[in-house]
Amino acid sequence: MSDFSLTFPRGFRAAALAAGLKPSGKPDLSCVVSGADCAWAFAGTRSTTAAASVLRNRELYASGQPVRALVVNAGVANAATGRQGAQDNAAMADALGSVLNIPEDAVLTASTGIIGHLLPMDKVLSGIEHLPEELSDAALPFATAIMTTDTKPKTASVTLPGGARIVGMAKGSGMIHPDMATMFAFAFSDAQVPQDALRAAFPGIVARTFNAVTVDGDTSTSDLTAVLANGQAGPVDLPAFLMALEGVMRDLARQIAADGEGASKLLTVRVGGAASEAEALTAARTCCVSPLLKSAVHGSDPNWGRVIMAVGRSGAKVDIEKMQVSVQGIPVFAGKPLAYDAANTSAEMKAASEVVFDIDLGVGQAWGEAWGCDLSAEYVSINADYTT
């Protein structure tokens, strides 16, 4: 997970520094820059109160033109900040473009942190001026500078046959219930891939990875995910590339769930026998967001009735007489309650770092998987006193 030797794919460099946005004094401003134009795909939050950065990136995406760089700050989300916020966001891109000598509309932006506060632009702009001094091919400084309440940086990488690489970084720990994208997830590759094919495949990959993660059901104003491919390693087999990209995204998605605010366990819910992949994913994710099931997982309580409840409220089609549920591989329901050893099942849940529910809806052939975490008293204490 925290691989100190991890480097960006060829042609990419990154920089990070502490600009003074985080009260802790930790690194909070970072950028990634490519030596060549990148094919890219993007997904941003569906929130109707989306942050300035999401709105601007969406406009750039619609233009179809290549990008070269990304500037990210943590500590202040620059959301619900009105026109001033939009101007500040554009000024960030403008400033990075100036110091790197690339056009401002080749620069993507991302901001995470508290909502409703304006960016301290003196600190941001002075920080951006110093970013070029920090540029290197090391991945960890960037992965660390984008964190907020995360307890660890989240990276994943893969090398394709022929040598092209994909390196991904994500951040996110609370306000995690992505709708089209998660808090932040970036993937960088030196592969040469057609932008149209990348963009066509991206929504499905996001649906099966980041949109299948939930920590608390709260969709952020700032969720965004992007993949940038600069072609420096030449052409690759496209299906192999897309599968590898999905693998990187899935790895990052699971890391986000496992590092959920206050979490002590990863919760994995696999749903099969569904009428469609969308219904399987909805049922799985509704289980992962249920505070009651999350509390049961926290207490290692094999209260599978809460799985029945969550599937029921998801709206997915179910044949309850054919429905099956198991916990840690132990069957507990098959059209009716099954006899099982509750104490032993609880002990197995307690010993595991990942609690798995397998559910068959009994109506079709489609399947899907979602990830979450347990709900602990610590989640409340982390979030009860964030601003004041």
Added chain:
Amino acid sequence: MSDFSLTFPRGFRAAALAAGLKPSGKPDLSCVVSGADCAWAFAGTRSTTAAASVLRNRELYASGQPVRALVVNAGVANAATGRQGAQDNAAMADALGSVLNIPEDAVLTASTGIIGHLLPMDKVLSGIEHLPEELSDAALPFATAIMTTDTKPKTASVTLPGGARIVGMAKGSGMIHPDMATMFAFAFSDAQVPQDALRAAFPGIVARTFNAVTVDGDTSTSDLTAVLANGQAGPVDLPAFLMALEGVMRDLARQIAADGEGASKLLTVRVGGAASEAEALTAARTCCVSPLLKSAVHGSDPNWGRVIMAVGRSGAKVDIEKMQVSVQGIPVFAGKPLAYDAANTSAEMKAASEVVFDIDLGVGQAWGEAWGCDLSAEYVSINADYTT
């Protein structure tokens, strides 16, 4: 709230006793019976894994015939119990019909408690045999016997001009995010009202009252609400009756939110300036279900950015430049962040038993209101160890 002298409207009697379904030994089996046929309306959970009682009541509702009685047990929800569960549920109605000498299809049923356990029918049937001995017009024994994790019984009543009365009881503390109805809410009236008019008005009343309550976003398998009117007090002015009924339901809905599992404060979110009532209610309820906003309320943190987030994820139409938010009457956002005294606002939240957010979406004229509660560490401890 706990009015010890409260009685049922004329013509209704109720009984409650401890049949041994609750490990605590508290009353857990109850019934209400009317001396005359009742016009009635009903709403049950939209869950696709609805409990046996909900499914049976829905069938009776579709038949359009009048009802005479209601039998309720607490401790075991009789949900996800297969064909045996459906047979047990019918047997409860049958047994009450026998001891009261009324047809079994004039008896509604309701079961609340743990999901996935079969009813101990020996205890239930032997309890039902003794119910007639306990019949009286007192309301509190019934309101108490339907409770599970509730900390107090929930009742509300009103007397109409002319003397007809409406008396309501509700239960619910966790797994509260009703979809068409709440855990349990019953209203009894001696007014004479046309069943068609009652049924036509009921969905709107439920949408603005019980469906606007949320404790944890978890829609139960067993939610149901019903109103029974036996006509013993003669005809009433229908609009006045429906307004009074909505008032009783609203009072009960607020009591459920205030008694949410682990709650220390009632959370009220009023949304105006919406494109439609449905969008106003959705935005208000999404705020009330947000674990992040609920945690902020628990910590008396005026973190209004989480209101912006929750409204954004609700999908309700917003004009963010015209949007306004206030906390306890203190304006904090009007198209942009406003200067306000955060420490003073936090102190006002801390002192209040009800925290109120007023939100104007800036797009229309419709409005709606929803109720929830704060999220505390106690919610987790209540739910981490319910079965084992």
